[in-house]
Amino acid sequence: MRYKRYEKMPEKVDKHILKNGMVLLGEPMESVESVAFGFMLPAGAARLPEGCCGASNIIADWIFRGAGSKNSRQLSDALDGLGLHRVSFVGGSHITIGAALEASNLTQSLELYADIILEPSLKEDQFELARQLAIDSVHALDDEPRQKVMLKLREQFYPPPLGRSTAGDIDELKVLTAGQTGQIVKSKFNLSQTIFTVAGKYDFNAVCRQMESLFPGSKTDAQQSAVFVQGKAGKYTHIDNEGAQVHIGLMTETVKPMDDDYYNARVAVSVLSGGMGARLFTEVREKRGLCYAIRARYHGLKEAAGIMCYAGTTPDKAQETLDVVIGEFERLGEGISEEEIDRAKVGLKSALILQSESSSSRAGAIGSDYYMLGRVRSLDEIKNKIEQITVDTILGFLRNNKFKEFTIVTIGPKQVTVK
Amino acid sequence: MEFKKKTLGNGLDLIGEVNRAAKSAAVGFFIKTGSRDETKQINGVSHFLEHMLFKGTEKLSAIEVNEAFDRTGAEFNAGTSWENTVYYAAVLPEYLEQVTKLWIELMRPALREEDFNLEKNVIKEEIAMYRDTPNFEVMDKCQSLYFEDHPCGNSVLGSVESVEGLTAEQMREYFTRRYAPNNIVFACAGNFDWDKICSVVESPCSQWQSQRAERKLGEAPGGKKKKRIEKANLVREHICLMSAGPSAQDEAKFAALLLGVIVGDSVGSRFYWELVDKALAEAAVTHCCPMDGVGVFYNNICCSPENVSAVLGIVEDIFQSLCESGIKEEELNKARNKVLSRLVLENELPMGRLSALGSNWIYLKQYRTIEDDIGAIKAVTVDDVNSLIKQLNLGESTQFSIGPAQSS
Numbered sequence: 001m002r003y004k005r006y007e008k009m010p011e012k013v014d015k016h017i018l019k020n021g022m023v024l025l026g027e028p029m030e031s032v033e034s035v036a037f038g039f040m041l042p043a044g045a046a047r048l049p050e051g052c053c054g055a056s057n058i059i060a061d062w063i064f065r066g067a068g069s070k071n072s073r074q075l076s077d078a079l080d081g082l083g084l085h086r087v088s089f090v091g092g093s094h095i096t097i098g099a100a101l102e103a104s105n106l107t108q109s110l111e112l113y114a115d116i117i118l119e120p121s122l123k124e125d126q127f128e129l130a131r132q133l134a135i136d137s138v139h140a141l142d143d144e145p146r147q148k149v150m151l152k153l154r155e156q157f158y159p160p161p162l163g164r165s166t167a168g169d170i171d172e173l174k175v176l177t178a179g180q181t182g183q184i185v186k187s188k189f190n191l192s193q194t195i196f197t198v199a200g201k202y203d204f205n206a207v208c209r210q211m212e213s214l215f216p217g218s219k220t221d222a223q224q225s226a227v228f229v230q231g232k233a234g235k236y237t238h239i240d241n242e243g244a245q246v247h248i249g250l251m252t253e254t255v256k257p258m259d260d261d262y263y264n265a266r267v268a269v270s271v272l273s274g275g276m277g278a279r280l281f282t283e284v285r286e287k288r289g290l291c292y293a294i295r296a297r298y299h300g301l302k303e304a305a306g307i308m309c310y311a312g313t314t315p316d317k318a319q320e321t322l323d324v325v326i327g328e329f330e331r332l333g334e335g336i337s338e339e340e341i342d343r344a345k346v347g348l349k350s351a352l353i354l355q356s357e358s359s360s361s362r363a364g365a366i367g368s369d370y371y372m373l374g375r376v377r378s379l380d381e382i383k384n385k386i387e388q389i390t391v392d393t394i395l396g397f398l399r400n401n402k403f404k405e406f407t408i409v410t411i412g413p414k415q416v417t418v419k
Numbered sequence: 420m421e422f423k424k425k426t427l428g429n430g431l432d433l434i435g436e437v438n439r440a441a442k443s444a445a446v447g448f449f450i451k452t453g454s455r456d457e458t459k460q461i462n463g464v465s466h467f468l469e470h471m472l473f474k475g476t477e478k479l480s481a482i483e484v485n486e487a488f489d490r491t492g493a494e495f496n497a498g499t500s501w502e503n504t505v506y507y508a509a510v511l512p513e514y515l516e517q518v519t520k521l522w523i524e525l526m527r528p529a530l531r532e533e534d535f536n537l538e539k540n541v542i543k544e545e546i547a548m549y550r551d552t553p554n555f556e557v558m559d560k561c562q563s564l565y566f567e568d569h570p571c572g573n574s575v576l577g578s579v580e581s582v583e584g585l586t587a588e589q590m591r592e593y594f595t596r597r598y599a600p601n602n603i604v605f606a607c608a609g610n611f612d613w614d615k616i617c618s619v620v621e622s623p624c625s626q627w628q629s630q631r632a633e634r635k636l637g638e639a640p641g642g643k644k645k646k647r648i649e650k651a652n653l654v655r656e657h658i659c660l661m662s663a664g665p666s667a668q669d670e671a672k673f674a675a676l677l678l679g680v681i682v683g684d685s686v687g688s689r690f691y692w693e694l695v696d697k698a699l700a701e702a703a704v705t706h707c708c709p710m711d712g713v714g715v716f717y718n719n720i721c722c723s724p725e726n727v728s729a730v731l732g733i734v735e736d737i738f739q740s741l742c743e744s745g746i747k748e749e750e751l752n753k754a755r756n757k758v759l760s761r762l763v764l765e766n767e768l769p770m771g772r773l774s775a776l777g778s779n780w781i782y783l784k785q786y787r788t789i790e791d792d793i794g795a796i797k798a799v800t801v802d803d804v805n806s807l808i809k810q811l812n813l814g815e816s817t818q819f820s821i822g823p824a825q826s827s
Binding site: 030031032033034054072073075076077079080081082083084085088100101103128129130132133136137141142143144145146167181217241242244247275276277278281283285289290293312313314322339342344346347348349350351353354356357358360363407 | 440441473481484485488489490491493494509510511537538539540541543544545547550552553554602626651652654655657676677687688692695696697698701702721722723752753756759760761763764767768769808
């Protein structure tokens, strides 16, 4: 069956740059009563100074422990009083803090977030608690091998410091001080490199006016807080754990989000693991019953990108699972049917529209677009790019970008042999 | 929003909520069956059967089913709980008919022996995966301890042994009894044409034979009891405390939902300030779970083994202070605002509406608008919550823990 035309998708993206350089982006959505907003602060794990791995995680907690004239409890009560559904996320490049809420409470929420960003109390006693929680959450990962394997995989795949653990390193967390961490907040919460996004029901003019008064000041001549990439890490890492399964993480290099071949890569990953009819699910689970959880996805940073795959299986099946997975990666370039490409494309396009109904997803997507590409892609643009992909373009792409090396991490009672 | 309803001659209820402003639609079959409808001998069959529905029909192979779903670009899945099995898809309006037809076909699966045997491996892998997920395992085991021989104590996944012992014949027999039209609700939400969707559903689904599909209710034993298991590879203590709560049919469930937020929301709750803010536990959350004729509160805590007795002491104090002094007005206001904004956010997506639509019909045979739920949450008073606390006795909880070997 052929792909049908979708209704026209929203094109409008609001944009304004504050005097201090902060970029404000907005995507209005009809027929929602909610709004979602996020501040992308350039203080992610990869931007930290050496020896401070985990500081971003502490900061994301510490800044909420009192700000402006409010102590920790008063601040939390004020946020809860507005019914905010809070979101905090520590990534490689940014700490993103924000919320989804009923649209009428946006103004008051932004006032509170301005205090959190500009005037966090950063009390020493609160630092100790935030640090202890960060240490505990790293320990807790030992009990969550499915999560840990993917964090470790990023660490092994990306050249340092890109893959640096967003959770943190116990030894470095233990010696971090409030002074050092406070200094990181000061230097990294750089407004001229901060991206603010809003999606849903809002009045952009009112938002701009309010933001201009909440975040005054002129653009600082701050150094571009770029990430300096070092050499590349190892190929196979095994972590022994007497659990029930071997958790396998595998990653291989591909093109970055701004590359011309980006959409070829996305559709190729979809052929591998877009839906239940995709190759990995079919070969690993449906035909062989090796796994319950098996999936691959595109993972892109500004500096590097990869295709990331997870499979969890009992020890006796681990080797066969890994061999079948790698076999499927290698087989991809040998041929893809029209029907497979059609399914992959419909899946990608539908996911795009379904996500466009959620204010939180849109607020996140426009921010990451702007950071990666320096502009926000309209849904129509993405849809058209996906539409242009054909069997020939993907096969051409795969010929020029062969999967050469696989970085592999396993956690479990048994190692695998990597050829 | 416009509500629609129709009942077929064989008892199948079709319900819908049309929202022309939505960009997508969501469709689902809600089967009133889960692990509480199993005997010990066939424990795990509901969940296994949910997997087997994707293995195809007399006409379609498993691989053809998967490809057919992918052609619609649907975000689809299924889930089995103690009492419901739900199959759903969110899809662009132009693919709704196609994906609905597919679900209808799948509701009469072939249950082939060779597919059954192959899928057994996948089920055993899923059981193994959850054994490596202690915060799930501790809830599952706590539920069994709390409910003892009450059927709600049956694990959803079953055990490796119970799944190993299952036969395709037992599954077919269970399917015939439980997937009867009078035990199923078909629901649709979002941007769709009701008459058109009815014309797709009516003719094939009218062929389904109704059956006697009953469920044993009965009191949950509950009570104060304690169990701990050790696993050498763990480093944290995972604790689940379960106590009685209102059922899905009980109006008090709205007060209970707010009480759960006051006690154990992930931020700003009593657990948060006493345990997480003070870095005694990295997670301490409460969930209120109203079920068919019974209801429970779960409290899930994760902390270091050294902090266990301090943490449990504080939890006891929190429960005691709630019993003695009740909640405060400002606590209720905060909880209410949080719940209301979550409600608005969830209901913006057709998928969120589908799930509310289906579960209200399954439990209450009632259509409730978002405004009905907002009204019910707004109407809860401090006295309502306090009298619920008195009635429930939160401290009377069943405790299950999983943690590393104790050094003593």
